[in-house]
Amino acid sequence: MGESDTERKVVKTYVPAHQKERWREHADELEMSQSEFVRLMIQAGRRDFDLGDEAAEADTEDETPRVDDLEDRVFDVLDDDYCSWDELVEALTDDIEERLENTLQCLQRGNRIRYSGRHGGYTIQEDDR
Secondary structure (H helix, E strand, O other): OOHHHHOOOOOOOOOOHHHHHHHHHHHHHOOOOHHHHHHHHHHHHHHOOOOHHHHHHOOOOOOOOHHHOHHHHHHHHHOOOOOOHHHHHHHHHOOHHHHHHHHHHHHHHOOOEEEEOOOOEEEEOHHHO
16 A cells, blocks of 8 residues: 555535534444544445444554544544643543543453552452453
């Protein structure tokens, strides 16, 4: 694949506000940016398959994994407005505490980690080591 084949370009579209809100909610449920969500939905539609829980693995040829979508998230935050460095950092990290808390709760429910106040933190359950 040549350099021009992997070069990323911005695509803009306009949708009704209620539709964008539904897309945002669904993207949040999948823990991905709006850009990532729209890109995956378009790819899914073009391939005519259901993404289900396998959204991250839907497009194995795509070079933009979910964990590396910072560029897309920056575009989402800026979305026709100016932001300072601090505003960008806050917008891009605002959900990390909630996501971490949810992840820790899931891991504790699954007995994969435990919290010990006596030891001052979390640790992996012995049977998972």
